[in-house]
Amino acid sequence: MTDEIQTFSDRLLNEIDRKQSFAVAGLDPRLSMIPHVFRREPFREHGNTLKAAAESVMVFNRSILDAVAPYAAAVKPQIAFYEAFGLEGLRAFIATVDYARSKGLIVIGDVKRNDIGSTAQAYADAYLGRTELDKGVSLPAFDLDAVTVNPYLGSDGIKPFLTASARYGRGIFVLVKTSNPSSAELQDLTLEGGRKLFEHVGELVDEWGREVAGERGYTSIGAVVGATFPEHARALRKIMPRSIILVPGYGAQGGSAKDVLPCFNEDGYGAVVNASRSINYPHGTDLDVSREKFQDLVREAVQKMNEDINGALKGAGLLRW
Amino acid sequence: MTDEIQTFSDRLLNEIDRKQSFAVAGLDPRLSMIPHVFRREPFREHGNTLKAAAESVMVFNRSILDAVAPYAAAVKPQIAFYEAFGLEGLRAFIATVDYARSKGLIVIGDVKRNDIGSTAQAYADAYLGRTELDKGVSLPAFDLDAVTVNPYLGSDGIKPFLTASARYGRGIFVLVKTSNPSSAELQDLTLEGGRKLFEHVGELVDEWGREVAGERGYTSIGAVVGATFPEHARALRKIMPRSIILVPGYGAQGGSAKDVLPCFNEDGYGAVVNASRSINYPHGTDLDVSREKFQDLVREAVQKMNEDINGALKGAGLLRW
Numbered sequence: 001m002t003d004e005i006q007t008f009s010d011r012l013l014n015e016i017d018r019k020q021s022f023a024v025a026g027l028d029p030r031l032s033m034i035p036h037v038f039r040r041e042p043f044r045e046h047g048n049t050l051k052a053a054a055e056s057v058m059v060f061n062r063s064i065l066d067a068v069a070p071y072a073a074a075v076k077p078q079i080a081f082y083e084a085f086g087l088e089g090l091r092a093f094i095a096t097v098d099y100a101r102s103k104g105l106i107v108i109g110d111v112k113r114n115d116i117g118s119t120a121q122a123y124a125d126a127y128l129g130r131t132e133l134d135k136g137v138s139l140p141a142f143d144l145d146a147v148t149v150n151p152y153l154g155s156d157g158i159k160p161f162l163t164a165s166a167r168y169g170r171g172i173f174v175l176v177k178t179s180n181p182s183s184a185e186l187q188d189l190t191l192e193g194g195r196k197l198f199e200h201v202g203e204l205v206d207e208w209g210r211e212v213a214g215e216r217g218y219t220s221i222g223a224v225v226g227a228t229f230p231e232h233a234r235a236l237r238k239i240m241p242r243s244i245i246l247v248p249g250y251g252a253q254g255g256s257a258k259d260v261l262p263c264f265n266e267d268g269y270g271a272v273v274n275a276s277r278s279i280n281y282p283h284g285t286d287l288d289v290s291r292e293k294f295q296d297l298v299r300e301a302v303q304k305m306n307e308d309i310n311g312a313l314k315g316a317g318l319l320r321w
Numbered sequence: 322m323t324d325e326i327q328t329f330s331d332r333l334l335n336e337i338d339r340k341q342s343f344a345v346a347g348l349d350p351r352l353s354m355i356p357h358v359f360r361r362e363p364f365r366e367h368g369n370t371l372k373a374a375a376e377s378v379m380v381f382n383r384s385i386l387d388a389v390a391p392y393a394a395a396v397k398p399q400i401a402f403y404e405a406f407g408l409e410g411l412r413a414f415i416a417t418v419d420y421a422r423s424k425g426l427i428v429i430g431d432v433k434r435n436d437i438g439s440t441a442q443a444y445a446d447a448y449l450g451r452t453e454l455d456k457g458v459s460l461p462a463f464d465l466d467a468v469t470v471n472p473y474l475g476s477d478g479i480k481p482f483l484t485a486s487a488r489y490g491r492g493i494f495v496l497v498k499t500s501n502p503s504s505a506e507l508q509d510l511t512l513e514g515g516r517k518l519f520e521h522v523g524e525l526v527d528e529w530g531r532e533v534a535g536e537r538g539y540t541s542i543g544a545v546v547g548a549t550f551p552e553h554a555r556a557l558r559k560i561m562p563r564s565i566i567l568v569p570g571y572g573a574q575g576g577s578a579k580d581v582l583p584c585f586n587e588d589g590y591g592a593v594v595n596a597s598r599s600i601n602y603p604h605g606t607d608l609d610v611s612r613e614k615f616q617d618l619v620r621e622a623v624q625k626m627n628e629d630i631n632g633a634l635k636g637a638g639l640l641r642w
Contacts, residue, residue: 030439031454048458080443081434084452086462090411098361114433114471116501118351122401131353131405137369141407152473152496154503175473179438182475189521193427197518202511264594 007147007214009244010172013269015075015106020321021306024108024246025068026276027077027096029057033281035289038063052126054088057081061096063291064280064284065103070244070308074145075104076246076274097144106145112175114150114157124160127171146171148224148246151201158208162221165212171220173206176201176236179249180228198232202239209243218242219284220271225263227255227273229299231264239271245271251305252277268313268320275305328535329492330346330469330565334590336427341642342627345429345567346389346419348398350378353604356610359384364396371631375409378402378453382417384612385601388591388619392627395427395466397567397595408540414452427466433496435471435478445481449491469545469567470518472522479529483542486533492541492565494590497522500570501548509514519553530564533598539563539590546584548594550578554583558591566592571628573598578633589641598628 015023031039042055052238065075077100082093086183097169100107113123125131127147130138149161149172161172177187177198187198209219222244225233237245249255250273263271282297285288289297313319337343351361352374363376386396398421403414421428432499434444440497446452448468451459470482470493482493498508498519508519523544530540543565546554558566566584568574571594604610610618634640 026573028440031452048454048460050452050454050460050462051456053452057598078436078440078443079449080434080440083447084462086447086452087408087411087415089409089447094408112435112471112633114435115399116499116503119349119399119401122399122405126401126407126410131352131371131374131407133369133371133374139369139371140372141405141410150433150471150473152471152507153501154506154508155501156501157504178474180474180477182437184475184524185471185475186522187517189473189518192511192513192515194513197507201507204506211567219638281637 005169007212008165008169008220009214009218009268010273011145011169012074012106012171013216013218016269016272017321018072019071020310021071022272022309023072023302024074024076024272024274024306025064025072025279026274026282027061027064027075028276029081031056032200034060035283035294037289037291040171045221050085050088054092057085057089057092058095061212062093062099063295065105065117066300067197067295068279068302069103069105071251071281071299071302073272074108076099076108076110078276082133097142108146108148108173109142109144109146112150112152113147115146116153116156119155121160123241124164125195127302128161128164144170146173146222148173148210150175151204152241153202155208159255162208162211165220171222173246174201174205176205176223177225177229177232179228179255183226199235199239202236205243206240209240213242216265218244222246224248227259227263228263230259237262237265241265247271247273251275257308259307261316261318263313264313264318266318268318273305278305327410327532328489329490329541330535330539331537332396332466332490333427333492333565333593334537337590337593338642340392340394341631342392342394343593344393344623344626345395345397345593345595345628346385346393346600346623347381347595348385348396349601350381350402351599352377355381356604356615357608358610358612358615367525369473370405371409375406375413378406378410380417382413383420384616385619386417386421386426389600389623390424390426390523392620392623393426395429395594397429397431399431400596415463418463429494430463430465431467433466433471434467435474437474437477441478442481445485449482449485451490455537457537465491466603467494467543469494471496472525476525476529483529484533486541492543493541494545494567495522497526497544498546498550498551498553500576504547520556520560523557526564527561529543534563538588539565543567545569548584550582551580551583558583558586566593568592572596578629581630582633582637585634585639587639589639594630596624599626639640
């Protein structure tokens with residue numbers, strides 16, 4: 001079948017190989033931490049407005065994207081930081097996605113959407129597919145390569161995303177075991193029979209993924225598993241062997257390159273690792289950093305992350321390049 | 322303390338009394354079901370675009386809001402149906418919220434947001450609070466009265482919403498037991514010790530609510546419990562006696578007025594009931610309905626819903642008016 005659309009998993013794995021990188025660069029704009037050089041002009045022009053904030057975010061993100069594009073397997077904007085600026089913030093979100101894609105980057109929207117039936121369908125249309133305007137007339141709205149999805153509502157909330165993934169070559173990452181301390185309050189509960197809730201969710205993810213398998217042995221239904229819990233990652237790696245794990249919590253949240261190893265399979269694939277803080281704010285509290293210096297620091301941060309992860313994989317005999 | 326902000330729960334209960342209504346009017350715009358009278362002009366002007374769709378939604382919603390304002394305790398736009406039209410859709414969402422509030426209506430945003438730490442904070446700022454632009458300078462973004470929240474990440478994902486609820490007199494409704502068939506896949510799992518997962522979540526909701534108690538005996542931390550599972554509602558009513566239950570699944574999803582009774586307390590309060598389909602699409606497949614006829618049908622639908630629910634409460638000796 002020559003018309004078959006490449007799966008998201010195959011696209012992501014090819015991008016990993018091409019860049020020799022498992023790094024996902026988060027795009028989590030926190031206004032107070034953005035260097036002055038990106039904020040000065042928009043606030044001078046628009047005053048203390050959401051528009052000024054959103055334009056600052058946009059120029060800040062463009063600088064990061066220019067710096068990381070050759071070195072990151074994908075980028076992951078966290079939509080909450082854009083929604084915080086209302087409609088203007090979402091305009092910056094869409095502009096960020098467009099700019100990232102113009103650089104050939106895969107964009108994973110960290111949106112954690114979840115709902116049921118026709119509502120879940122509306123989300124799947126909005127983020128991965130197309131919204132119908134009339135019979136035979138449909139348009140993409142946010143048009144992302146993949147999104148994160150919350151599983152609390154069960155498969156009713158997942159199926160429209162599976163369909164969109166298969167149809168448009170897109171992917172999802174289902175929250176399985178998150179990196180935060182209180183993730184244990186629900187996710188670690190022990191079920192009758194002895195399994196943990198997150199293991200049960202991992203089994204569902206494995207099942208859902210069967211519908212969207214790629215040529216390289218992975219499915220487009222991935223999972224979010226925090227690097228802060230390596231022992232849980234080991235268990236989940238076995239439960240969902242063909243899902244790509246999106247690992248948050250690397251760096252700032254306390255996870256190390258060694259901690260992410262359990263998320264990889266014996267074939268040296270199976271995970272991508274997100275860092276936001278270290279890549280977005282390598283200047284620390286030096287808000288007077290220049291644009292050029294900032295981009296150098298961003299570039300160094302993502303390269304260091306690649307060396308760190310690839311080095312750990314090499315040490316474990318898992319690096320394939 | 323004369324400066325104390327009225328809690329969301331007190332505001333909602335007063336509104337229920339004032340209108341003698343427990344009805345929440347959903348605002349779930351599905352383009353293909355919107356009468357031609359609302360779509361004709363925007364599509365003539367803007368062609369087959371997301372802008373045309375969003376403008377159709379806006380005039381459709383305004384007609385519904387004009388009709389339901391005197392009879393509904395609150396309205397609940399489901400944001401997925403707006404996100405489906407991208408930035409233009411979100412412009413219609415914000416315009417809908419503004420219009421509803423100009424009519425004095427309480428607006429519950431069905432957004433099901435969920436994240437952790439500073440990301441959850443960004444969502445709480447975006448939907449219930451204010452986003453900081455500079456020291457001492459902050460602006461509201463979406464500015465809703467309450468939102469729905471997903472609990473899968475535990476209390477890390479809830480706390481910023483609790484703080485915003487207390488500070489700004491806002492509320493949240495935590496997904497506890499949803500109305501869809503597959504809600505059982507996670508929510509009904511039996512935990513070690515015999516309880517169900519949804520019961521455990523109900524206990525957390527009860528605990529979280531202690532921080533945001535109003536004068537009328539309810540907290541501003543409510544819960545979503547589907548009308549399709551009355552036996553579960555009975556159990557949850559006892560577990561979280563001071564939480565207001567937002568009941569979806571009334572009408573179209575198969576729940577009846579009798580089914581919602583277990584969500585109420587002995588004092589005749591403790592629940593609000595959402596209907597979307599019957600209030601948004603009372604014209605059925607008659608897309609040629611006139612604006613006036615449509616508004617009559619909407620008005621009748623919400624009045625019938627009030628009679629139905631109040632009648633069931635009266636029959637059970639629970640109606641307080």
